[in-house]
Amino acid sequence: xxxxxxxVSRAASSIAVEVxxxxxxxxxxxxxxxxxxxxxxxxxxxxxxxxxGCGKTTLLKIIAGLLPATSGRxxxxxxxxxxxGEERAFVFQDFxxxxxxxxxxxxxxxxxxxxxxxxxxxxxxxxxxEAVGLKGxxxxxxxxxxxxxxxxxxxxxxxxxxxxxxxxxxxxxxVDEQTRRKFQEDLLDVIKHEGKTFIFVTHSIEEAxxxxxxxxxxxPRPSRVSEIIRPDIDRDISPDAIRRDPVYLDIVERIWKxxxxxxx
Amino acid sequence: xxxLFTHSLTLRVLSFAIVFGIWExxxxxxxxxxxxxxxxxxSALGSMIADGSMAAVxxxxxxxxxxxxxxxxxxxxxxxxxxxxxxxxEWFGAxxxxxxxxxxxxxxxxxxxxxxxxxxxxxxxxxxIMSVPVIVLNAYTAVRHTPVSMIEMGESYLGSRRQxxxxxxxxxASPVIYAGxxxxxxxxxxxAILAELLITPTGxxxxxxxxxxxxxxxxxxxxxFSIMVFAVIFIEILERTxxxxxxxxxxxxQ
Ligand SMILES: Nc1ncnc2c1ncn2[C@@H]1O[C@H](COP(=O)(O)OP(=O)(O)OP(=O)(O)O)[C@@H](O)[C@H]1O
Ligand SMILES: [Mg+2]
Numbered sequence: 001x002x003x004x005x006x007x008v009s010r011a012a013s014s015i016a017v018e019v020x021x022x023x024x025x026x027x028x029x030x031x032x033x034x035x036x037x038x039x040x041x042x043x044x045x046x047x048x049x050x051x052x053g054c055g056k057t058t059l060l061k062i063i064a065g066l067l068p069a070t071s072g073r074x075x076x077x078x079x080x081x082x083x084x085g086e087e088r089a090f091v092f093q094d095f096x097x098x099x100x101x102x103x104x105x106x107x108x109x110x111x112x113x114x115x116x117x118x119x120x121x122x123x124x125x126x127x128x129x130e131a132v133g134l135k136g137x138x139x140x141x142x143x144x145x146x147x148x149x150x151x152x153x154x155x156x157x158x159x160x161x162x163x164x165x166x167x168x169x170x171x172x173x174x175v176d177e178q179t180r181r182k183f184q185e186d187l188l189d190v191i192k193h194e195g196k197t198f199i200f201v202t203h204s205i206e207e208a209x210x211x212x213x214x215x216x217x218x219x220p221r222p223s224r225v226s227e228i229i230r231p232d233i234d235r236d237i238s239p240d241a242i243r244r245d246p247v248y249l250d251i252v253e254r255i256w257k258x259x260x261x262x263x264x
Numbered sequence: 265x266x267x268l269f270t271h272s273l274t275l276r277v278l279s280f281a282i283v284f285g286i287w288e289x290x291x292x293x294x295x296x297x298x299x300x301x302x303x304x305x306x307s308a309l310g311s312m313i314a315d316g317s318m319a320a321v322x323x324x325x326x327x328x329x330x331x332x333x334x335x336x337x338x339x340x341x342x343x344x345x346x347x348x349x350x351x352x353x354e355w356f357g358a359x360x361x362x363x364x365x366x367x368x369x370x371x372x373x374x375x376x377x378x379x380x381x382x383x384x385x386x387x388x389x390x391x392x393i394m395s396v397p398v399i400v401l402n403a404y405t406a407v408r409h410t411p412v413s414m415i416e417m418g419e420s421y422l423g424s425r426r427q428x429x430x431x432x433x434x435x436x437a438s439p440v441i442y443a444g445x446x447x448x449x450x451x452x453x454x455x456a457i458l459a460e461l462l463i464t465p466t467g468x469x470x471x472x473x474x475x476x477x478x479x480x481x482x483x484x485x486x487x488x489f490s491i492m493v494f495a496v497i498f499i500e501i502l503e504r505t506x507x508x509x510x511x512x513x514x515x516x517x518q
Contacts, residue, residue, distance in 0.1 A: 096417035110421040141513040
């Protein structure tokens with residue numbers, strides 16, 4: 001079922017983000033990425049799964065243009081990345097909300113920085129605040145929210161700028177299992193309706209299999225892609241049925257075995 | 265919220281009551297003939313307010329104090345923020361302010377009077393020397409400690425350098441900048457009185473020295489007490505402006 005070749009052979013136009021031979025050596029000498037090559041198809045969700053410290057955040061920040069690569073290049077829709085761009089939005093692992101701003105202002109902040117007029121950006125932000133299930137919380141400050149609610153504000157902010165590519169760094173790490181499942185289902189909804197490209201970092205194998213079109217397994221530092229798995233799960237069946245689907249359980253098991261060799 | 269507020273108010277009143285109680289007790293012991301009781305001091309304060317001698321001296325003290333504090337705040341925050349944003353400025357500026365912070369003011373005053381005479385300028389500079397270092401050092405530390413992910417967030421949403429400074433770095437730094445301003449204001453009050461004691465006796469400093477020289481210790485302490493009251497009120501107002509302009513979120517938790 002490993003068909004990385006299939007992913008590679010897709011028409012170039014359907015590739016949103018392409019990472020070519022990217023290496024990253026941090027100033028201190030830590031080699032985080034080594035000659036990493038990977039493609040992210042348009043309109044799909046690709047998960048990055050790998051051991052802690054293997055360079056997932058590093059890769060995501062390089063794609064976001066927040067961090068320069070030591071060598072290699074990243075292109076988004078064929079254009080080389082030299083810095084952050086309008087077509088990409090980042091959901092931060094630690095939320096990065098401004099404690100002095102209300103939910104509404106936080107969610108609208110990407111638009112505020114782009115100079116969108118107040119009434120317009122508030123209207124857009126309100127729409128996405130509702131979409132992530134925080135209607136009625138617009139006037140609250142981040143310290144009045146739970147961790148999971150804060151994460152959703154970060155998500156609303158990223159959705160509000162209407163970027164084509166969403167870079168999500170462990171976006172569901174701060175929530176309990178039940179809420180997490182709800183988010184995953186919501187995310188599947190968003191993927192279906194927004195037609196965006198998602199690059200999604202997670203530590204949870206089940207989560208990766210459940211939400212992804214394809215999963216990139218990364219080797220420990222310095223990181224390369226070891227395998228790309230496309231879980232061919234029928235997503236039209238109910239969430240609970242998916243979680244009991246033998247195909248789903250098989251893939252989870254296989255990834256788990258693959259990763260275990262590194263843990264041991 | 266309401267009960268919390270009354271609660272904190274009760275504690276404050278209690279704290280003042282204890283301090284004044286100890287003062288009253290020590291005054292009655294008496295630990296020194298030059299140390300009046302709290303109640304004597306208060307009645308002296310009352311009479312000085314009534315006969316206008318208090319009101320007469322304050323303009324002379326407030327003039328260098330307020331001018332000095334305004335200059336220190338603007339200059340101090342500007343320097344501190346700049347040092348926080350720019351490593352070269354930091355390496356150049358930080359040692360100067362660290363030295364200045366620990367410099368004995370009394371030793372500098374003869375230099376000041378030599379250079380600027382005994383007028384208003386010297387007094388303003390005294391206020392500034394006292395208050396600027398702590399304002400600068402706080403502002404600079406605050407800016408340096410802006411959470412990295414918050415700045416990355418601004419960059420990833422295409423904020424310009426100016427937007428990131430104005431909309432992220434400054435609000436994020438404002439609590440510590442304000443802490444510096446409050447300390448700076450307290451130091452400025454000390455500076456203003458020191459200038460009046462060490463350069464030329466005017467204003468409240470004159471009231472203190474004069475009453476000391478004629479052994480009217482209740483009046484001397486009343487003068488000292490009054491300046492402390494002003495300092496506390498001033499600092500309180502400063503805190504409110506922070507909540508008002510930069511950190512509406514803190515008002516919610518009150
Ligand atoms: N700013 C930095 N300077 C030096 N080394 C760094 C820096 N940031 C990360 N590293 C190193 O690079 C490696 C990869 O870090 P990264 O944060 O990308 O890992 P990760 O896969 O996101 O880990 P996790 O799953 O725990 O979040 C780590 O070994 C880390 O120590
Ligand atoms: Mg990470």
